[in-house]
Amino acid sequence: MSAAFDASDLKVIAFDVFGTVVDWYSGIAAEAERILPGIDGGAFALAWRAGYQPAMKGVMERLAAGEGGFTLLDELHMSILGGVLRDFGIEDLDADRKRDLNRAWHRLPAWPDAVPGLARLKRKYIICSLSNGNIGLLTEMAKNAGLPWDCVLSAEVFKAYKPDPRTYLGVAAVFDVSPGQVMLAAAHHDDLAAARTCGLRTGYIERPMEFGPSRPKDVSPQLDNNLHARSIEHLADLLGC
Amino acid sequence: MSAAFDASDLKVIAFDVFGTVVDWYSGIAAEAERILPGIDGGAFALAWRAGYQPAMKGVMERLAAGEGGFTLLDELHMSILGGVLRDFGIEDLDADRKRDLNRAWHRLPAWPDAVPGLARLKRKYIICSLSNGNIGLLTEMAKNAGLPWDCVLSAEVFKAYKPDPRTYLGVAAVFDVSPGQVMLAAAHHDDLAAARTCGLRTGYIERPMEFGPSRPKDVSPQLDNNLHARSIEHLADLLGC
Numbered sequence: 001m002s003a004a005f006d007a008s009d010l011k012v013i014a015f016d017v018f019g020t021v022v023d024w025y026s027g028i029a030a031e032a033e034r035i036l037p038g039i040d041g042g043a044f045a046l047a048w049r050a051g052y053q054p055a056m057k058g059v060m061e062r063l064a065a066g067e068g069g070f071t072l073l074d075e076l077h078m079s080i081l082g083g084v085l086r087d088f089g090i091e092d093l094d095a096d097r098k099r100d101l102n103r104a105w106h107r108l109p110a111w112p113d114a115v116p117g118l119a120r121l122k123r124k125y126i127i128c129s130l131s132n133g134n135i136g137l138l139t140e141m142a143k144n145a146g147l148p149w150d151c152v153l154s155a156e157v158f159k160a161y162k163p164d165p166r167t168y169l170g171v172a173a174v175f176d177v178s179p180g181q182v183m184l185a186a187a188h189h190d191d192l193a194a195a196r197t198c199g200l201r202t203g204y205i206e207r208p209m210e211f212g213p214s215r216p217k218d219v220s221p222q223l224d225n226n227l228h229a230r231s232i233e234h235l236a237d238l239l240g241c
Numbered sequence: 242m243s244a245a246f247d248a249s250d251l252k253v254i255a256f257d258v259f260g261t262v263v264d265w266y267s268g269i270a271a272e273a274e275r276i277l278p279g280i281d282g283g284a285f286a287l288a289w290r291a292g293y294q295p296a297m298k299g300v301m302e303r304l305a306a307g308e309g310g311f312t313l314l315d316e317l318h319m320s321i322l323g324g325v326l327r328d329f330g331i332e333d334l335d336a337d338r339k340r341d342l343n344r345a346w347h348r349l350p351a352w353p354d355a356v357p358g359l360a361r362l363k364r365k366y367i368i369c370s371l372s373n374g375n376i377g378l379l380t381e382m383a384k385n386a387g388l389p390w391d392c393v394l395s396a397e398v399f400k401a402y403k404p405d406p407r408t409y410l411g412v413a414a415v416f417d418v419s420p421g422q423v424m425l426a427a428a429h430h431d432d433l434a435a436a437r438t439c440g441l442r443t444g445y446i447e448r449p450m451e452f453g454p455s456r457p458k459d460v461s462p463q464l465d466n467n468l469h470a471r472s473i474e475h476l477a478d479l480l481g482c
Contacts, residue, residue: 074417126380126381126384128380134415135392135394135398135415136415136416136417138392139367139369139391139392139415139416140367140416142391142392143367143391150380150383150384151376151379151380151383151393152392152393153376156398156415157376157397157398174375174376174377174380174397175377175380175381176315176377
């Protein structure tokens with residue numbers, strides 16, 4: 001990362017949410033075990049999340065081809081869930097419990113550093129989400145976990161999904177600032193790379209346990225990022241908040 | 242208003258903002274007097290606000306005719322401001338001060354009951370804005386005034402302005418609830434009437450001083466509203482928060 005990073009012009013920090021701010025692995029694992037007693041919650045969480053990239057790819061291709069409207073992440077999660085349940089041999093889950101399980105994504109726990117870190121950053125910057133999650137999902141998650149967003153921004157606002165440039169540039173446009181006055185904070189290098197292409201600043205957040213304790217993630221620094229933080233509290237330290 | 246109003250199914254309260262949650266008259270008057278010494282700030286505020294309805298009507302007509310894109314309220318305020326400055330005999334305001342003045346709408350003070358009332362309502366309901374203001378304006382206003390929104394919703398999210406049904410029904414869709422599970426709270430009967438047509442519940446908030454102390458507003462109850470409150474704190478009382 002650049003040792004010479006100058007944050008004096010920074011106005012907005014937009015956060016990736018799943019994995020970066022909230023712990024989807026633990027949250028989904030616990031909810032799956034509650035609703036589907038006897039299941040391996042961790043494996044269930046990994047399988048559900050693994051369905052996301054291919055499903056989202058399909059949605060983006062259909063949207064680009066003009067063959068489909070915008071799909072909410074809640075709908076996408078539900079469509080993936082059907083296949084995951086089948087793979088786990090569960091064919092008879094009733095609609096109410098399926099809906100309850102799908103809304104587990106609304107109740108994900110924040111990483112322990114997230115709420116205190118965001119509260120500190122909020123005193124100096126506009127802090128918002130920038131997620132492919134839908135607005136309702138992100139709002140209920142924030143309410144449940146106490147995430148103090150100034151504003152919930154989402155693919156749903158821009159009618160485009162990350163890594164579409166309209167999402168990253170959309171944040172700058174919403175707040176009437178230049179792309180360089182916005183930082184994306186995320187635990188995923190591909191997301192950060194796409195934001196950087198649009199002129200945003202980038203801050204990497206280490207989440208070695210994103211995929212659970214049995215699958216530690218490489219969190220080595222990537223030199224292209226402006227900042228590399230061990231946590232959101234550490235990001236607040238680095239930004240003098 | 243209905244004495245038999247049953248709030249047990251209510252999930253979301255969406256608030257009109259200008260006049261209902263914040264005091265645009267006092268805020269604009271004070272900022273105009275600060276930036277334009279010697280001016281009658283109250284008259285300036287009334288003139289600027291009076292330009293809103295005709296300008297918005299023009300924007301909505303052009304949008305409906307497919308002749309123009311979505312216009313941010315910040316842009317609309319700026320275009321109205323030019324005429325107001327001319328009417329007040331001010332021809333030479335530099336661009337920086339004009340921009341500063343236009344952003345006075347981002348710095349409007351909350352009515353004294355708004356922050357404590359919203360904080361109480363937030364414990365039981367999802368609370369959001371529903372305003373023709375743009376997201377950036379509403380977010381900065383919330384940050385400045387301490388408005389504890391769960392979510393900033395705006396005409397900008399729905400690419401339609403109130404009283405277009407897409408705005409009121411859009412709130413219900415965002416939170417995946419029925420229109421009857423959403424209440425619009427507003428100090429304006431026309432806004433509430435349009436929401437009611439879409440199936441929303443309505444709560445009137447008295448703001449007799451919306452147009453300043455010399456132009457008290459009739460705040461008589463209108464029987465079609467589900468609730469009639471003297472303030473947002475009183476709304477919280479009525480809803481048992």
